[in-house]
Amino acid sequence: MTQANGWKIVFIDDEEDIRQISQMTLEDAGYEVHTAPDGKSGIELCEKISPQIVITDIRMPNMDGLQVLETVKTRFPDMEVIVATAYGEMNLAIRALQLDASDFITKPINSEALHLALNRARQRYTSRKQLLDYTALLEREKAETSQELVKILSFQKNLIESSIDGILGCDEEDRIVIYNRSMERFLGYSKKEVLRKFSLSRFFASGGPEQLKAALKSERYGGKGRLYLYETEILAKDGHRIPVQVSGTELTDQGETSGFVFFFRDIREMRNLEREMADQARILHQDKMMSLGRLAASVVHEINNPLSGILNYLRLMIRILDKGPVTGEHLEKFRRYLDLVERETSRCSYIISNLLSFSRKSAPSFEPVSIDELLNRCITLSRHKLDLSNITLQPSIEEGLPPVLGDINQLQQALINLIFNAVDAMPDGGTLSLSARFNSKESQILITVKDTGVGIRKEDLSHIFEPFFTTKKEGYGVGLGLSTVYGIVQNHKGTIDVESTPGEGTAFFLRFPPVDTPSAIREAGGC
Ligand SMILES: Nc1ncnc2c1ncn2[C@@H]1O[C@H](COP(=O)(O)OP(=O)(O)OP(=O)(O)O)[C@@H](O)[C@H]1O
Ligand SMILES: [Mg+2]
Incomplete structure (x- = not known):
C-alpha cells in the first residue's frame, strides 16, 4: 500500500498519449485514476466518482481548462485542481491560481513535478478537510452551547418570575434591572413602569437604600456583602408601607460592585398570625x-x-x-x-x-x-x-x-x-x-x-x-x-x-x- 492509496484523480486532457502515460505513472504511484478527453466529460466524471484531485489541461477545444477549473470549484468546492499549461503561458497559470487552482505544472509533464504538485494538492485537501471538520465541530458546539445557554437563561428567568418572594435587582447605578411578578403584585407597579426607569430609592423612605447597603456591607446580617433576614419597610405604589424581610447579595465583577439583588418577603401575614x-x-x-x-x-x-x-x-x-x-x-x-x-x-x-x-x-x-x-x-x-x-x-x-x-x-x-x-x-x-x-x-x-x-x-x-x-x-x-x-x-x-x-x-x-x-x-x- 502506498501513500496515494484511497486518492482518486480525474485527469482531463485532449491528447490521448498524454492521458495514457500520465494514467500509468499515477497508477504506479498508487492513485486511482480516471481520464477524460474533454472538459464536459471530465466534469461528468467528477460528479460520478467524486475525486479529491482533478488535473486538467488548459488548452482544450470547447471547454478550456480555466472553465473546467471554475466549474469544479463552483460545483465541488472541496476538490483540488491542478492545471497543466504549456511552457510560457505564465499568465494563464496565474489566472488559474487566482481561480483557486492548487497548483500548476508545465507541459510536457515532468513526473517529478507532477508528484510534487500532487503532494501539495493532497496536503491542501487534507488541511482544508480538517479545517472544515473543525469548523463544523465548532459550529455544532456553538449551537449546542447557545441552546444550553438559552435553556439556562429561560430556566433562570422562570425561577425569578415564579418565585413567591419578590425579587429586585439593580445595577451599579441603582437602576432596577430585575423586577419579578411577585414584586408587581406586591407593590402595584408593572414591570414596564419600573425596569430601567426606577432606581432603588423609589421603593424606600428617604435613607432606606443607604441603610440597606450599609447593612449589606456590615458583618451583622449574614456576613459582608450578604444580607439575611433584615427587616424593613418598602413603599407600594399606593403609598402603603409594607413590612418586609429582606435577604440580598452584593454582585461584584472583578472586585468591583456591579449591582445588588434583593429578595423581599411580605411579613404582614406573619405579623397577623403572631x-x-x-x-x-x-x-x-x-x-x-x-x-x-x-x-x-x-x-x-x-x-x-x-x-x-x-x-x-x-x-x-x-x-x-x-x-x-x-x-x-x-x-x-x-x-x-x-x-x-x-x-x-x-x-x-x-x-x-x-x-x-x-x-x-x-x-x-x-x-x-x-x-x-x-x-x-x-x-x-x-x-x-x-x-x-x-x-x-x-x-x-x-x-x-x-x-x-x-x-x-x-x-x-x-x-x-x-x-x-x-x-x-x-x-x-x-x-x-x-x-x-x-x-x-x-x-x-x-x-x-x-x-x-x-x-x-x-x-x-x-x-x-x-x-x-x-x-x-x-x-x-x-x-x-x-x-x-x-x-x-x-x-x-x-x-x-x-x-x-x-x-x-x-x-x-x-x-x-x-x-x-x-x-x-x-x-x-x-x-
Ligand atoms: N353539654 C352541653 N349541653 C347543652 N348546651 C351546651 C353544652 N355545652 C355547651 N353548651 C352550649 O354552648 C354554649 C357555649 O359553651 P361554653 O362552654 O363555650 O360557654 P359557657 O359555658 O356559656 O360559658 P363559660 O364556659 O365561658 O363559663 C353554652 O352557653 C351552651 O349554650
Ligand atoms: Mg362553659
Whole structure:
C-alpha cells in the first residue's frame, strides 16, 4: 500500500498519449485514476466518482481548462485542481491560481513535478478537510452551547418570575434591572413602569437604600456583602408601607460592585398570625383563670369533708389523752384514727396539688399523658359538684389505653370545661358518662363526655365553639369554655365533635392520636 492509496484523480486532457502515460505513472504511484478527453466529460466524471484531485489541461477545444477549473470549484468546492499549461503561458497559470487552482505544472509533464504538485494538492485537501471538520465541530458546539445557554437563561428567568418572594435587582447605578411578578403584585407597579426607569430609592423612605447597603456591607446580617433576614419597610405604589424581610447579595465583577439583588418577603401575614396567637394565648389564660375560680369553689367543698373528718379524729384523740393514762385499747383506736387521718390528708394534698398544677401559668410541656390518670384527676376535681347537682357519674375507661402526647394541665382544663358545661345542662340532675377507649381501626383514642341534659338547639350548634358564644344568663357563663376546649384539642393534633338532641342530651367526642404513632411524635416536635 502506498501513500496515494484511497486518492482518486480525474485527469482531463485532449491528447490521448498524454492521458495514457500520465494514467500509468499515477497508477504506479498508487492513485486511482480516471481520464477524460474533454472538459464536459471530465466534469461528468467528477460528479460520478467524486475525486479529491482533478488535473486538467488548459488548452482544450470547447471547454478550456480555466472553465473546467471554475466549474469544479463552483460545483465541488472541496476538490483540488491542478492545471497543466504549456511552457510560457505564465499568465494563464496565474489566472488559474487566482481561480483557486492548487497548483500548476508545465507541459510536457515532468513526473517529478507532477508528484510534487500532487503532494501539495493532497496536503491542501487534507488541511482544508480538517479545517472544515473543525469548523463544523465548532459550529455544532456553538449551537449546542447557545441552546444550553438559552435553556439556562429561560430556566433562570422562570425561577425569578415564579418565585413567591419578590425579587429586585439593580445595577451599579441603582437602576432596577430585575423586577419579578411577585414584586408587581406586591407593590402595584408593572414591570414596564419600573425596569430601567426606577432606581432603588423609589421603593424606600428617604435613607432606606443607604441603610440597606450599609447593612449589606456590615458583618451583622449574614456576613459582608450578604444580607439575611433584615427587616424593613418598602413603599407600594399606593403609598402603603409594607413590612418586609429582606435577604440580598452584593454582585461584584472583578472586585468591583456591579449591582445588588434583593429578595423581599411580605411579613404582614406573619405579623397577623403572631397577633392572633398572642390573642389566643390571652383567651386561654383568661378562661383558665375563670375555671380556676369555679374549681376553687368546688374544691373547697371537696377538701372540707376530709378536713372536718381529720379534725374530729384529732379532737377525739386529744380528749382521750386528756382523760388519763393511755391503755392498749386506746393505742389500738389511735392507730385506726391515724390511718384515717393519713388517708384523708393525702386526699386533700392530691386535690390541692392538682389545683396548683392546673393554675400554674406554665408553657405547655408535651409528654406522654396517661388517659386513666387524666380522667381520674378530672373526676376527683368535679365529684363534689356532681354530687351537689344530683348527677350520677358513669365512668368507663378501657384498660391498657396508650398514652396521648400532650400537656396534662391543658387536657384537664378541656375536660373540666366539658364536665362543667354538662353539669350546667342538667339543673335537675341526670347522668354524666365519661368514657375513654381505643379505636384501633382509626388508631385513635376516643374520649366521650356525654350528658342527659337539655341539649343544644340546632341553630346554636354551629356557634358553640365561637369565643363568647353563650346561652347562659349574665353572670353564669362567658362563652369561653368551648372555644378554649377547641384550641386545646387542636394543639394536641386532635379533633372534637358534638352530637346533641334538644331535651335528650349532648355528647362531645374528643379524638387524639396515641403517642406511639410515629406521626404523632413527629408532629409534636419529636418528643
Ligand atoms: N353539654 C352541653 N349541653 C347543652 N348546651 C351546651 C353544652 N355545652 C355547651 N353548651 C352550649 O354552648 C354554649 C357555649 O359553651 P361554653 O362552654 O363555650 O360557654 P359557657 O359555658 O356559656 O360559658 P363559660 O364556659 O365561658 O363559663 C353554652 O352557653 C351552651 O349554650
Ligand atoms: Mg362553659
